[in-house]
Amino acid sequence: MANVTFSKVNKMYGSSRIVSDLDLELPDGSFTVMVGPSGCGKSTSLRMLAGLEPITSGEIKIGERVVTDLEPKDRDIAMVFQNYALYPHLSVRENIAFPLRATKTPRALALKRADEVADSLGLAHLAARKPKDLSGGQQQRVAIGRAIIRQPSVFLFDEPLSNLDAKLRVETRTELLQIQRRLGITSLYVTHDQEEAMTLSDRIIVMREGQIAQQGTPLEVYSRPTSTFVAEFVGSPKMNLIDGGIERGIFTSDSGIRLETQEIGATGLVTLGIRPDDLLISSSPEPTLSLATVELIELLGPRAIVTLRAHDRVLTSVVGAAQLANVREGSIVGLSVRKNSSHLFDQASGSRLP
Structure with missing residues (x-):
């Protein structure tokens, strides 16, 4: 586990500034949700932390280690996407075990650990099934399990529930929060859904045009919005x-x-x-x-x-x-x-x- 720090991070696409002088700290073990309208820079910020987008200037640290120029595989992060990206030919057990197998962990040990993770996610009875035989919520739990098994320093979630129907979204949201609380891993979750942001987060960051419009606990942001933009965006x-x-x-x-x-x-x-x-x-x-x-x-x-x-x-x-x-x-x-x-x-x- 580790805290995450953005220091004066900027992202430019040509002459367009997508993220501007982002100063942000995610405390160790916290669940931070970044929310805002389309194009506000929230997904770009998450992708820069993951190493999927190079930063234009500034510095990103995980713990005491500067990761700005490191490859994604060297940052000790795990990411859950909107698209589950499961291997269709592998079983639930094998999908969860895949990250360990990719690091040359012995097959028996990787599958044993995968069974433990599947059991903690309520997937033990589905361990032998292929992704096509699972519901959307079950597939998302497999994707989460694949991230958990690596025991990373940081979890990154890029709108992971947007493909689920309303009932499954609420159920999976609850499960996700329980998992994060149990593991205590520093997490950054990106969404455009302010209800998700309010219910999931220890801290909420409202983004606007590449900058932080307001950050604080959900109650602070809801009860004392710092601008009319935040006042209208947060609350339904x-x-x-x-x-x-x-x-x-x-x-x-x-x-x-x-x-x-x-x-x-x-x-x-x-x-x-x-x-x-x-x-x-x-x-x-x-x-x-x-x-x-x-x-x-x-x-x-x-x-x-x-x-x-x-x-x-x-x-x-x-x-x-x-x-x-x-x-x-x-x-x-x-x-x-x-x-x-x-x-x-x-x-x-x-x-x-x-």
């Missing part, structure tokens, strides 16, 4: 953002939305952010924020996503289904904000205000 449904101005502790927008609160200490043009879970609705229209019309109700078991129109603004609220007893599509409701839960951002830069 995304945060409600309303442009307006503040004067004497009162927020107002051109659309007629108004909020008076002691939390607001800023003045001037701002963007007010409200998480859908913190936007409260009431069937008795006595708002502290605005009146709104219910446009759509999406029931999700015990919870519901409610789409509302307040003047010319579309807002989203997440409420308990029981709260909708007297609310229907087309109803006029009152909106209020949970105490101490609003967020303020500078309207010009998008940066969080204190």
Whole structure:
């Protein structure tokens, strides 16, 4: 096991800068998830750590060893791809054992170790099967087993669950986290799915245009986003953002939305952010924020996503289904904000205000 350090790492493709001055440390034994929209540099960063992409400038270290110029095979890393890349002619046991066989480990010892890994992943009863006889989730576990057997210093995961259906994705995500916790191997996981990022990570890194927009624990990033970009990207449904101005502790927008609160200490043009879970609705229209019309109700078991129109603004609220007893599509409701839960951002830069 080892910590991983990126120091002023840059990646250029011609005149295009893909990763810019990346400074990052992955603590020993941590599970770090890098998330962001397509083209933000997250997969490129992972591939540079793996040695699959040369860096333009900077330095990458695994433990105390500089690996910037080392071949992938010399970096003591194991990688799990979106594509399982299993050998179709080999059994589960032989696929898992392959990395050891490639290093000239005696066949009997490699297969014995493969059986131990297969058993730890719940694959023992499938050890003799070929990949074509396995489900997608089982194939992904074989790919993970093939990475585990090498006992590397670092695990790298490049969107490994994106080929699975929703149910298998959740199940495999849980298994993957349990495996990492048990082994304690430093892991970097890349995904565009912010739900995966929130549920898997010890630390989350939100990337934007080749730079770190924010990093911290999932709770820190969710509860105190440093910009409107992070606020919208992290959280589902995304945060409600309303442009307006503040004067004497009162927020107002051109659309007629108004909020008076002691939390607001800023003045001037701002963007007010409200998480859908913190936007409260009431069937008795006595708002502290605005009146709104219910446009759509999406029931999700015990919870519901409610789409509302307040003047010319579309807002989203997440409420308990029981709260909708007297609310229907087309109803006029009152909106209020949970105490101490609003967020303020500078309207010009998008940066969080204190």
